[in-house]
Amino acid sequence: MRKTPYLALVVAVFQVIASQGAYYGQTDREKVDATAIVLLLVGPAMMLFRHRFPKTSLALTLAATCLYLWGGYPYGPVFVSPIIMLFQTVTEGRRKLALIASALTTVFFLIYSTWLVDPPSRGLWHILAIVAVMTLILAAGELARYRIESRAERARVAEEESRRQASEERLTMAQELHDVLAHNISLIHVQASTALHLMDDDPGQARSALTTIKGASKEVLGELRSVLNVLREGAPRSPTAGLDRLGDLVERSGLDVSLEQVGARPLPAQVERAAYRIAQESLTNAARHAPGSRVSVRLEYLAAELVITVTDTGSSMPAVLAEEGSGNGIPGMRERASALGGTLVAGPKETGFQVEARLPLPEETG
Incomplete structure (x- = not known):
């Protein structure tokens, strides 16, 4: 039995509840409404279909995350599902897909934080932080994939x-x-x-x-x-x-x-x-x-x-x-x-x- 349905359920509950809690610490952001909840549920829902439709499910997850941020909703829990999707995409060996998706998402984050949010976040350290987070996700996925392949190789040799x-x-x-x-x-x-x-x-x-x-x-x-x-x-x-x-x-x-x-x-x-x-x-x-x-x-x-x-x-x-x-x-x-x-x-x-x-x-x- 696959663990994906249980993981998707846990992520969905966490993102919805934790985002509502995050609002109270980010009063300058928009309150979590029905639209925000729908956008928060897109990522967990796509986790159920990533094996059959890897490109579509990853694209919709990242698009929903970008729309959520563009709507001015609270930061934090919304990033859980895209991080998991990018990580799993790399561990499954779809490096090119993960690299393109992470690059496009990074560009959006830079544009959003620099020109679309008030007040804007400018400076080299801000850019490096966003790039570093994306790189860390991809590196963690590569490490996990290497360990999985090594374990499979050892099992085959044994x-x-x-x-x-x-x-x-x-x-x-x-x-x-x-x-x-x-x-x-x-x-x-x-x-x-x-x-x-x-x-x-x-x-x-x-x-x-x-x-x-x-x-x-x-x-x-x-x-x-x-x-x-x-x-x-x-x-x-x-x-x-x-x-x-x-x-x-x-x-x-x-x-x-x-x-x-x-x-x-x-x-x-x-x-x-x-x-x-x-x-x-x-x-x-x-x-x-x-x-x-x-x-x-x-x-x-x-x-x-x-x-x-x-x-x-x-x-x-x-x-x-x-x-x-x-x-x-x-x-x-x-x-x-x-x-x-x-x-x-x-x-x-x-x-x-x-x-x-x-x-x-x-x-x-x-």
């Missing part, structure tokens, strides 16, 4: 930043979801192949593989539900993976994994998440390309960086998923490390393969 952050968050979630799906589906595939191969010869081992499949499928469903809830609700998302879950990851990998953490301590969430995903992707690659290998996972918490080293001894059985990967595993890990200002090197190591990532740590965590 909205764009919010959209950018939301887009980046969705990209992060997509990458997280890719890593979770790639790891768990690869794990399910490997364990399912193992279960089928050992179903008749070693039912116990087959049962263990099926148990791993159950756990992996439960986790991937949980991750999917979490991401879908975030997308549905638009709520901030807390990291779903940290180094506190590294032990569970190793247990479900289906590989012979040794885990070593040297100098373990809490780290920033983004570092923990990246380290977890790098270890997860490395184990996924080992399960895909080097099934049956022994894998060592070592995390060394140094003062200025976290070093993650994942080494496997090479495949000891056919790699059932060797040709089914997306080819984005190592580039994705390297991208995660680079996003934090770190590095990642991956390549053959003796008979196996090694991934080494170095993630810098903030000073306060050192």
